Amino acid sequence: MMLAATALLTFITFQRLGELVVAKRNTAMLLAKGGREIGAEHYPCMVALHSAWIGGLWLLAPDRPVKLVWLAIFLLLQIFRLWVLVTLKERWTTRIIVLPGAPLVCSGPYRFMRHPNYAVVAGEIAVLPLAFGMPLYAAAFTILNALMLAIRIRAENAALKTAMILK
Known part of the structure; x- marks a missing residue:
């Protein structure tokens, strides 16, 4: 079972690193097209939170068995994550970028729902630790993520409202 835990942690780590590469490329493209970043001040805190979540899992979970029910839920979340990425295409990024004149993705x-990516991430932050039998870890990071999302969604909603006014 150690192999399963390590494989799962390796997957989530490489997934997130790959997404950072895609996000960086998409961000540069959006900014080159006249996009404006909103909420940059909270971005380092969000990166730190996600890094601490993954780092903590690497410290605490590699020798734990993987609970199959939670793994199945995690895999289902990956399907929803892919749906979000495919829907947003080059507009997907880890930052909040407003591209004036661009229609909202509907x-x-x-x-x-308005923020399906955040719903997926919230699910992952809770479910992956539960797959390793770590309910307190799941609860702690779910609370921290909820606090982060309260700031993030407020900034994104304001940015979306501004984008609709600029249209």
Whole structure:
């Protein structure tokens, strides 16, 4: 079972690192097209939170068995994560970038909720530690993420409102 835990941690680590590469490319492209970043002041805190979450899992979880029910839920979340990425295409980034004149994305999971990416991430932050049998870790990071998302979603909603006014 140690192999399963290590494989899962390796997957999430490389997934997040790969997403940072894609996000950096998309951010540069959006800024080159006249996009403006909103909420840059809280971005380092968000990166620190996610880094601490993954780092803590690497410290505490590699020798733990993986609970299959939670693993299945985590894998389902990956399908939703992919749906978000495919829907946003080059507009997906880890930063809040407003591209004046660009229409809001209203397809894919955005037909059903305003911030599906944050819902997926919130689920992952809770579910992955639960897959390792770490409910207190899951609760602690869920609370920290909720506090971060309160700031982040407020900034993003303001940015989206501004973008609609600029249209």
